[in-house]
Amino acid sequence: xxxxxxxxxxxxxSKHFGRVIVATDLDLSVADGExxxxxxxxxxxxxxxxxxxxxxxxxxxxTVWFDGNDVTGAHAYQRTRAGIGRTYQIPRPFENLTVFExxxxxxxxxxxxxxxxxxxxxxxxxxxTGLRAEANxxxxxxxxxxxxxxxxxxxxxxxxxLLLLDEVAGGLTDPEVAELVEVVxxxxxxxxxxxxxxxxxxxxxxxxxxxxxxxxxxxxADGSPLEVLANAEVRELYxxxxxxxxxxxxxxxx
Amino acid sequence: xxxxxxxxxxxxxxxxxxxxxxSTRVGGGVLTLVVLILAVLPFAVFSSxxxxxxxxxxxxxxxSMWNLLAGFAGLVSVGQQAYFGLxxxxxxxxxxxxxxxxxxxxxxxxxxxxxxVPTSWLAFRLRGDYFAIGTWxxxxxYRLVTTRIDRLGGASGKSLTTLSDIDPVTRGAxxxxxxxxxxxxxxxxxxxxxxxxxxLALMAVRDxxxxxxxxxxxxxxxxRWVYLISAAGCGAAGGVLLVTSLSVNPNAxxxxxxxxxxxFIVVIGGxxxxxxxxxxxxxxFALQQALADYGTTYLILLGxxxxxxxxxxxxxxxxxxxxxxxxxxxxxxxNLAAPAGSDEPSTGEDQTR
Numbered sequence: 001x002x003x004x005x006x007x008x009x010x011x012x013x014s015k016h017f018g019r020v021i022v023a024t025d026l027d028l029s030v031a032d033g034e035x036x037x038x039x040x041x042x043x044x045x046x047x048x049x050x051x052x053x054x055x056x057x058x059x060x061x062x063t064v065w066f067d068g069n070d071v072t073g074a075h076a077y078q079r080t081r082a083g084i085g086r087t088y089q090i091p092r093p094f095e096n097l098t099v100f101e102x103x104x105x106x107x108x109x110x111x112x113x114x115x116x117x118x119x120x121x122x123x124x125x126x127x128x129t130g131l132r133a134e135a136n137x138x139x140x141x142x143x144x145x146x147x148x149x150x151x152x153x154x155x156x157x158x159x160x161x162l163l164l165l166d167e168v169a170g171g172l173t174d175p176e177v178a179e180l181v182e183v184v185x186x187x188x189x190x191x192x193x194x195x196x197x198x199x200x201x202x203x204x205x206x207x208x209x210x211x212x213x214x215x216x217x218x219x220x221a222d223g224s225p226l227e228v229l230a231n232a233e234v235r236e237l238y239x240x241x242x243x244x245x246x247x248x249x250x251x252x253x254x
Numbered sequence: 255x256x257x258x259x260x261x262x263x264x265x266x267x268x269x270x271x272x273x274x275x276x277s278t279r280v281g282g283g284v285l286t287l288v289v290l291i292l293a294v295l296p297f298a299v300f301s302s303x304x305x306x307x308x309x310x311x312x313x314x315x316x317x318s319m320w321n322l323l324a325g326f327a328g329l330v331s332v333g334q335q336a337y338f339g340l341x342x343x344x345x346x347x348x349x350x351x352x353x354x355x356x357x358x359x360x361x362x363x364x365x366x367x368x369x370x371v372p373t374s375w376l377a378f379r380l381r382g383d384y385f386a387i388g389t390w391x392x393x394x395x396y397r398l399v400t401t402r403i404d405r406l407g408g409a410s411g412k413s414l415t416t417l418s419d420i421d422p423v424t425r426g427a428x429x430x431x432x433x434x435x436x437x438x439x440x441x442x443x444x445x446x447x448x449x450x451x452x453x454l455a456l457m458a459v460r461d462x463x464x465x466x467x468x469x470x471x472x473x474x475x476x477x478r479w480v481y482l483i484s485a486a487g488c489g490a491a492g493g494v495l496l497v498t499s500l501s502v503n504p505n506a507x508x509x510x511x512x513x514x515x516x517x518f519i520v521v522i523g524g525x526x527x528x529x530x531x532x533x534x535x536x537x538x539f540a541l542q543q544a545l546a547d548y549g550t551t552y553l554i555l556l557g558x559x560x561x562x563x564x565x566x567x568x569x570x571x572x573x574x575x576x577x578x579x580x581x582x583x584x585x586x587x588x589n590l591a592a593p594a595g596s597d598e599p600s601t602g603e604d605q606t607r
Contacts, residue, residue: 054468077469080467080468080469081470088465094458094461095461096460097457097461098587098588100271100590104588105455105469106469108454109470114451120269122269136590154469
């Protein structure tokens with residue numbers, strides 16, 4: 001693999017739910033500071049892949065390595081403390097906590113910070129993710145864009161080395177997507193590694209170094225964003241894949 | 255623009271977090287005064303008043319513990335009477351071993367927490383509704399096991415004899431103070447726990463367990479802590495019941511009726527507010543006193559109260575008060591002050607609790 005230090009590495013990972021195969025013998029590595037985009041039709045196993053990296057699900061076979069350690073058997077909270085931060089595709093806010101408290105609890109638990117240090121860090125993250133004005137609003141009262149931002153803010157609160165973004169741009173308007181891309185680019189500038197699953201391909205192309213296309217639980221294409229989008233198999237998947245086809249097609253042409 | 259930026263970033267560097275408000279300090283002062291007045295009450299009123307207030311204190315302790323479990327950790331238990339009964343029996347056993355009965359209440363709390371460890375291994379395998387029913391079943395097991403032990407008096411129960419050498423007036427006052435201490439300690443323990451890092455983590459777990467796990471919270475450990483603390487509080491309350499009634503009967507002390515009381519009090523008072531069980535217990539106690547002579551009508555009226563609160567104040571009476579007045583006597587939240595140079599209005603009050 002790459003000569004750079006591998007931050008995350010999946011070796012021969014397989015997973016199935018009954019007869020539905022969501023991952024077959026997957027190999028995947030992410031280097032320190034790398035930004036990897038993942039595209040693929042619905043049901044390709046993208047979110048399942050994230051769950052296996054973050055520890056919400058255990059693979060049936062294969063190993064997950066993070067930062068030089070085998071974390072295959074580690075709980076989600078342990079992986080978070082080790083430096084894997086994730087967002088959820090459908091936001092899962094702490095409804096009754098305020099935005100500030102939601103991020104603070106991440107700084108306490110995932111980030112291992114205390115007192116002043118944790119509060120300053122949480123306030124700083126709210127500033128960077130554009131949630132400062134909502135600091136004292138209950139998370140359950142936020143709109144979709146703010147919920148997606150809060151997902152990112154919470155993940156950042158855990159002081160991650162690797163950030164897993166699961167369709168943070170989905171369901172947002174174009175100007176909102178642009179704002180979000182700016183936030184992600186800011187995060188990247190700090191040297192964090194990012195793995196980003198996204199259907200909004202133009203947001204990905206602007207941000208990532210490398211792109212993967214996942215379908216039927218296996219990797220169909222791997223390379224620079226433009227290479228992957230030009231790949232014949234990828235084009236076929238997207239053209240036959242319903243609503244996403246237009247977006248993917250437009251992007252390859254532009 | 256650059257000046258604003260500098261100001262903003264400086265504000266972010268030194269975030270100013272407020273946890274209490276003026277209403278808190280006023281409220282805290284009033285509460286302290288109330289506790290002081292309650293503490294000197296045995297010198298001022300007839301023992302019949304203080305004797306009945308002991309029941310109120312037991313209810314406050316139990317309801318606070320149930321609120322901690324259900325309102326802050328999302329653990330809806332119908333089996334806390336297991337620890338209530340265990341606490342009563344623990345005081346009995348320790349007193350028979352020669353421990354002063356009032357001091358044995360502390361040991362009873364510890365005993366309940368110790369028994370809660372293996373019990374939690376079983377109970378925590380269940381979730382939601384199954385957890386509720388499972389804890390009830392476990393409490394029944396505690397009752398049945400107790401009735402099989404002849405040394406504890408079997409099914410007919412046993413009396414505490416070691417306090418009989420204290421004269422009744424002094425004993426009444428001691429009972430009252432011990433009950434007051436247990437009630438105040440329960441409320442203070444809830445407050446301190448919820449203000450801690452663990453408390454914030456618990457509220458996150460209650461709201462979204464999967465996400466809580468994903469942000470680095472050891473969810474089973476956090477829940478187990480609350481379960482143990484709640485068991486200890488209920489154990490202490492059980493101990494108080496024994497020293498005041500001087501006898502224990504397994505069918506009465508392990509009765510699911512105690513859980514019904516706890517749930518009723520917390521639901522009408524306001525679940526998820528430390529103030530809720532306090533208010534609820536006072537209302538429940540007042541209803542009990544006022545309607546005690548009316549037999550079944552009393553139960554019907556209690557039911558009507560429950561229905562009325564569920565319909566018109568679904569977050570309990572304190573929930574309604576807190577929403578309208580923004581008063582919080584026990585603030586457990588964090589309020590981030592607006593950054594310098596910002597024209598964002600500072601409400602000065604926590605918006606959620």
